[in-house]
Amino acid sequence: MANSIIWFRHDLRLADNPALLAAVEQGGPVVPVYTWSPEDEGEWPPGAASRWWLHYALAALDADLRKLGSRLIIRTGRTVETLVALVREAKATAVFWNHRYEPAAVQIAKDVENALRRQGLCVGEFHGNLLFDPRVTLNRQGGPFQVFTPYWKHCLSAPEPELPKPAPGRLSRPRQWPSSLSLDALRLLPTIKWAEGIAETWVPGERSASDRLTRFIEKALSDYSTGRDRPEKTGTSRLSPDLRWGHISPRQVWHAVKRSTRRQSPRVAKQAEGYLRQLGWREFAHHLLVHFPHTPEEPLRPMFARFPWNGSSEHLRAWQHARTGYPLVDAGMRELWHTGWMHNRVRMVVASFLVKHLLVPWQEGARWFWDTLVDGDLANNTLGWQWCAGCGADAAPYFRIFNPVLQGRKFDPDGGYVRRWVPEIAGLADKHLHEPWAAKATDLAECCIRLGRDYAEPIVDHAEARTRALKAYDRLRGRPDR
C-alpha cells in the first residue's frame, strides 16, 4: 500500500480530524507532518506567545501520535518546496489537510495543491475547523453577512453540525520514516524568561483541551450568562487557544455542550445557547475574514481609513506596559503579559481605551495582541479590534466610549481582578480601587501608595479623552467640532 501524508496545520489533534481520517482511509501507512513556515504567513507570522504554544502543542501531538504507533515529522522551509520534497522522500501518493481561512494560508494551500497535482498526487482538503463553511454561508442576495444576528440565525437554520468522529485507534507506519528535525531546532521558545507565567497557566494539547471543556461544562456552563462577564472568575471555557490551534474541534465543543444539557432545566439550556452563540462569533469572524480578506490591515468600513488618529508612541508604550493609571486597563495588560491570555470583557475595555482614550490606531493594538496572545487568531483578533474601534461589521458605535472606572465597578465589583494583577494598590478600599486618584491623600498614605511612584497617575483624564475622541469622530464625519 502507498503512503499518505497528513499535513497538520491549525488542527493539532487526532480526534475529529477529517484530513487525518482521510489519510487513514487510504488503507496504507500514514506520515504525519508539520512544516514550520513563518515566511508563508504573509504579514502575520505567529507571534512570540503563539510560538511558545506551538512548541508544546507539537510536543503533545508527537506524544499522542506515538501512542498510536506513529510519530510527527517536523520540517521547516517554504511550504510548497518542503512538502514536494517530503512527498518524494516518503514515496507518498496522497496528501491531505484541513482548510485554513487566513488569506496567506488559503494561497499556500492552493500553491501546494497545484504543485502536488502536477506531480500526479491525490490531494484532499477538508473542512474541519469551523461549524459552518463560510465560503457557502451566504445571505439571500448571495453575498456575505455583515450583521451577526441574521448571520447566526441563518447558521442555526442549516442542518446541525455533524457529530465529531473519534480518533483512529492506530496509525500504520511507513517501512522507513523520512528524516525529521527535532522540535528544539525550530527555536520556537523565547530566550527571555517572559514565558514562565504562560507555562504556569497553560498545558497545550488535545488532552488538556478536552479536560478544559469537561471542567467548564461541569462547573461554569450553568451560570455562563453572568459568569462570562466576571474576569476574576473562571466563568468562561478558556478554550480559545485550543480552538485556535485545533486541539479541539468546534463540533466537539458544540455536541458536548448540547449533550450536557439533555435532561437539564430550560434555564441551563438557555445558558448553553448563550455559550454556543459565542462560538457563533468565532464563525462570524472567519466568515468576515474569508469575504473581506483585507480587514486585518484595513477597516471594513472604508470611511474609517481617514480617522484622525494622533496617539503618541509614549501612550502606546504605557498601554503595552500596563502603566496607564487606570487599574482595570493595567490589570488586563498584565494578565496578558503574564499568561498570554486576557478575559473578553477586559479585552474590550483595554482595546477601547487604546483607540478612543489614547487615539492610537487599532492596528497597533491588534499587533500587540497578536504577539502576546496564546490564542492570537487573525479572524477573531481582527473582528475584536474592528468591533472596539467601531469600524468593523456589526461594531460598537464609535460614540459609545467605555468608562474604565465604571466598567471596573460593574464587572469587578469586589476588586478581585484588579487586586490580583495590580497588587500595589490592593490595600485601597473597593470604592477607590478603580480610581485611585480619587482617594484622599490620607487614604493613599495609609496604604503606602504615592501615585506616580508606586502606581501610575492616569495618563489621560477620562472626560477630556472622551471629548477628544468624539471630536475626532465628528471630524471624520465632516461635522463641525462640538
Ligand SMILES: Cc1cc2nc3c(=O)[nH]c(=O)nc-3n(C[C@H](O)[C@H](O)[C@H](O)COP(=O)(O)OP(=O)(O)OC[C@H]3O[C@@H](n4cnc5c(N)ncnc54)[C@H](O)[C@@H]3O)c2cc1C
Ligand atoms: C480586541 C479583541 C481581540 C480579540 N482577539 C482574539 C484572538 O486573537 N483570538 C481569539 O480566539 N479571540 C479573540 N478575541 C475574542 C475573545 O476575547 C476570546 O475568544 C475569549 O476571550 C476567549 O475566552 P474563552 O475561550 O474563555 O471564551 P468563551 O466565552 O468560553 O467562548 C467560547 C469560544 O467562543 C469564541 N469566542 C468567544 N467570544 C468571542 C468573540 N468576541 N469573538 C470571536 N470568538 C469568540 C472563542 O473561540 C472562545 O474560545 C478578541 C476579543 C477582543 C475584544
